[in-house]
Amino acid sequence: MIIENQKHLFYQGWFAKIIEVKVDKINNQEVILGQGGYGTVLRGKMKIENINNTKETREVPIAIKRIKLSPLKEKKSFGENQLNMESIKLELSVYEQIKSKNIVQLYGSEQKDNHYYLYLELCDGNLLNCIMDENGDAPLKEEQAIRYFIKIFDTLQLLQKSTYERTENNKESLYHRDINVKNILIKKCVIGYQIKLCDFGIAQYSVQPGNQNKNLIQEIGTPAFKSPENFLNQLCDQEKNETWSLGTVLVCLLFGYSSFMANIQLFNIGNKDDHLKWISRQKNLISTEVQQLLFGLLQKEPKERMGYKQISESQCYRLYGNYPPSRSLIPRGIQRLMYNNFEYLTQLFINLNQNLYKQIPEDLLFFLFQHYKNLVHKQCQNYSGYYKSIDSTDLSLQTTSNINYIGIPTLLQKYYQFFQNIQLENETQNDDQMILFWRKFSQPNRRYQDSQRFCFLNNLFEVLDKLQVEQQALENQILELNKKKMLYLEKEEKLYSKKEENLNKKLYVIEKLKEDKDDNFNKFNDLISGLTQYFDWNKEKI
Known part of the structure; x- marks a missing residue:
């Protein structure tokens, strides 16, 4: 694929433009990294050229997110495409305007034929790969688990505090709405892994024109990580819905994904505090501070559940957070x-x-x-x-x-x-x-x-x-x-x-x-x- 009109790409010190993108193939078959209802993620490469020195080119491994758009002649295709394009625009608004080392980088995008393509940073796996091996569960040590948790939380705070420019007007306070161990990617560093958030297609702004209420209907998300009120499709607090998902991710980091899934019925609506009793039985594996954090995040009643402010004031955040909260918005x-x-x-x-x-x-x-x-x-x-x-x-x-x-x-x-x-x-x-x-x-x-x-x-x-x-x-x-x-x-x-x-x-x-x-x-x-x-x-x- 030859990319036209690709400007404003900054890549590791270059002002660059993408001149070609190709999908990796093995035995003439596309290399698929992941699939979902929203699209397919492929492995590929992009060739970029330094705008300031056209003799300099570089080939970069990337992930290609391919989203299918229905042909307009098909029934209901117009409405479906409108919904898809709104999700694409929302995802682009995050990648283009919110830059963080904990958010996957977008290198470019284009619509071609009946597909829309996002050219994204290639990562080495997801959080699930960190906590499972060939023998099953391989949970993290407490300190590492909390550090990963804090990186995820800090990134969610950044999304919430930011303003997003859209064609019709500016939007504020974005919530991911599908935080789970597969939507949090990892990239190998010299020491450990870098956390990377991705998949913002079903995210939602809290502040809508003429509506300052952050309590909105929830109807989507990964079942095992959805809050109790989300399951019931109730009017719910976006922030509290997000912190429940954070709590379930932390459970996976500390005790293992298989262990969490084996006890998932305890987290269901009907069993009021059985999940907290189960966590209490793991007290030999975690400190009192971490247990208190989990109890705060996993309260089934939203009013009793921790919000972002309470997390940032928690003992765990004070112990393991990288820095005190900064007034400056500059990274x-x-x-x-x-x-x-x-x-x-x-x-x-x-x-x-x-x-x-x-x-x-x-x-x-x-x-x-x-x-x-x-x-x-x-x-x-x-x-x-x-x-x-x-x-x-x-x-x-x-x-x-x-x-x-x-x-x-x-x-x-x-x-x-x-x-x-x-x-x-x-x-x-x-x-x-x-x-x-x-x-x-x-x-x-x-x-x-x-x-x-x-x-x-x-x-x-x-x-x-x-x-x-x-x-x-x-x-x-x-x-x-x-x-x-x-x-x-x-x-x-x-x-x-x-x-x-x-x-x-x-x-x-x-x-x-x-x-x-x-x-x-x-x-x-x-x-x-x-x-x-x-x-x-x-x-x-x-």
């Missing part, structure tokens, strides 16, 4: 790029006295370069995807109601290009002072442990201590010379006027040395403070 990884002082540190290195600069461990500079480069590349990966529009002149991320995701690719592309320019073997006219400085420290084969930063900083503190000793020595000399000067002034003899003149010259030289030493001390102290702040700012995993 934390992007904040680090915007507010860390890498450019400021570079200027301090450049402006240091040459003798002082030589005392900086070269390994520190290699470490800092690799650290920042990895941070940039990680964020380029996290925020890849298709964007509704990208204004290359807009670097602002400030907004009152939602994140201006349009600015994120532009910001990341700027930093990505900075490192690309550093790696060029030959100098160009566009090379600035920063590029020239860091080009010496871009050797790709150097590897450092994060703990080494303490060693590097200790070396710098030793240099700072030497500077302080030298400062004190010059200060003592100035004091001695000033004492002699006072003696000459007291005597007021012509004999001492010549000595006083020589003394003033010597005093001037030493004071100038002291001034330079103070300047170097202050710059070096600023450098250490800046490095300490930088490493503290970036010490959390991203």
Whole structure:
């Protein structure tokens, strides 16, 4: 398939366009990753081209979601297609406008013949694959289970707090409505897995035009993970319906999917608290805090069930949550790029006295370069995807109601290009002072442990201590010379006027040395403070 008019794709540092998509086949059969009532997911590849350098192309493994649209000549096809297209538009509104490392990335979409295609990030499986092996249940350790739970919960909060631009008007407060272990995908990382939410076709906005009530009829979802009120098709609280599903997913993570399904009748409407008694019998497997969280999530009466606010205030969230709640809507990884002082540190290195600069461990500079480069590349990966529009002149991320995701690719592309320019073997006219400085420290084969930063900083503190000793020595000399000067002034003899003149010259030289030493001390102290702040700012995993 040749893709036409595909713009605004940001992929791992490139502004790119898709030039071709193909489905993987084995023995002339399409490789199917999954099937459902809404469509079929196939494995495939897309070929992309760098818009800024058309000689650069790349082939990327992807998942292709193919949704069938009925031919218009068939009966009821118009209504069915309208329903399908609304689900597609809703799913696109999430993928295009809400960018998170915990949401599957959309690379492009198109309608062709009687199908609509979504080109999505390829993952390594779903949550069910994490908790089952060839022998059956393989539940997670409590800490890992809670960390995965919190990632899912934080992503649901992001969906709820966001505003979605639609053609007719803006919509707010989206609820997934089908949270289960198969709709939560996983992607292998260096350590463990990254959680990825997908399948937003049956999601629902809470705030509709002229209707501010978040209580809406529920009629869909995966049966084992549906709330009691959802089963009864009652008017129900969207948020509380979502937290019940979260609770059932957490049960699967902690005790195993087969164990949950074997006891599913206990979670049914007729058995009031039997499911809680069953959880109580697992107390040797979980802590008191986790048991309390499960009890709060799995109350069959919605009024007694935890909402999002109660989850974020729970002991488990406080113990295992990655960070305290932030007032900023700007993603934390992007904040680090915007507010860390890498450019400021570079200027301090450049402006240091040459003798002082030589005392900086070269390994520190290699470490800092690799650290920042990895941070940039990680964020380029996290925020890849298709964007509704990208204004290359807009670097602002400030907004009152939602994140201006349009600015994120532009910001990341700027930093990505900075490192690309550093790696060029030959100098160009566009090379600035920063590029020239860091080009010496871009050797790709150097590897450092994060703990080494303490060693590097200790070396710098030793240099700072030497500077302080030298400062004190010059200060003592100035004091001695000033004492002699006072003696000459007291005597007021012509004999001492010549000595006083020589003394003033010597005093001037030493004071100038002291001034330079103070300047170097202050710059070096600023450098250490800046490095300490930088490493503290970036010490959390991203």
